Amino acid sequence: MxxxxxxxxxxxxxxxxxxxxxxxxxxxxxxxxxxxxxxxIAFDQKTSDKRKGRDLVFALDTSGSMAESNFDNENPQEAKFNILKALLKEFISKRHDDNVGISIFGSYAYSAVPLTYDMKSINFLLDFFEVGIAGDSTAVGEGIATAIRLLEKGEAKNKVIILITDGYQNSGSVSVKEAALNAKNKGIKIYTVGIGKRKDFDYKLLTLIATDTNGKMFEAGDAEMLKDIYSELNALEPSNIRSQHYLNKQExxxxxxxxxxxxxxxxxxxxxxxxx
Incomplete structure (x- = not known):
């Protein structure tokens, strides 16, 4: 063995x-x-990947004339642009179901904020926007064209530009009518807002832009009127939109x-x- x-x-x-x-x-x-x-953290991307909302881009005029005051009866010394920002923050803070972006235009235009659902970040960035940040002239056409490029990256059915200006097109290489036609062809609505007295902005052109794109033209002679306009814009019809914000999260x-x-x-x- x-x-x-x-x-x-x-x-x-x-x-x-x-x-x-x-x-x-x-x-x-x-x-x-x-x-x-x-x-x-675990994310479940299959259950709530869709929500109701719209892709919304603000095209903001930051030309030199936006530094003028006497727009707010309660605060006559404040510049128009500062009042515009304050009311815009209030509006944006309620847009929980939208992707919002911002284009800035003066002598030229650029994308200031890409489409995002993070409204706190947008409100934070707005504090850094100042009159003259894109030059003192008014390139409305380029402002619209830049806003269109931002919207092309979105997925919502409803795409909207809210154009806010207090002047006339006097700068830029893109004509307003050309930019508006491009928006129309892409199914983008443009709501135009003229700031100040009617003689200060191009009323006919802003009306034409809104009409051609199935939007609407507004006049904001003072801060209170602008606030009422924002309230009306809240009624824009929402559509399905994707957003990481609504993914299910498990710690x-x-x-x-x-x-x-x-x-x-x-x-x-x-x-x-x-x-x-």
Missing amino acids: KEIIFPHIHLFSTSIGWLNRERVLYSFIVALLVTALAAP LYFYPLAIATLLLLLLLLRDRGLKI
Whole structure:
């Protein structure tokens, strides 16, 4: 009969084996605690990926004339643009179901805020917009063209531009009629708002833009009228829109934390000589 020998049988020693297992267990507990501190989160993208809303871009005139005052009867010293920003913040803070963007135009135009549902960030960024930030002239056509480019990245059925200006087109390489026709062809509505007295802005052109794109033209002779216009704009019909904001979120830190706590409790009971 052959004899079977285990020359390293000491490795199966109860004390040493438990010590090795205990080290592994402590390492595992530390790993669980680190995982819990990392605050893992699971997102469910399949259940609420759609909501009601619209893609909405404000095209704001920041030309030199927007620094003029006497627009608000209660605060006559305040510049028109500052009042415009304050009322715009109030309007945007209520747009929980919209993707909102902003284009700025003066002598030229640029995309100031891409489409986003993060209204707090938009309100924060508005504080950095000042009169003359894009030059002192008025490139209305470029302002519309820039707003259209922002809307082309959106997914909502309803796409809207709200154009706010207090002057006449006197700058830029894009004509207002050309920009309005482009918006019409893309199914984009343009609501125009003339700020100040009618003689100060191009009433006929703003009316033409709104009419050609199935929008509406508004006149805001003072701050109170502008506030009423925002209230009317709230009635814009919503449509389906995608947004990460409405993904289901589940925080997972509890699970590794619970397992680590249970294991530590078991080790504590063992050290106190209690049977588990």
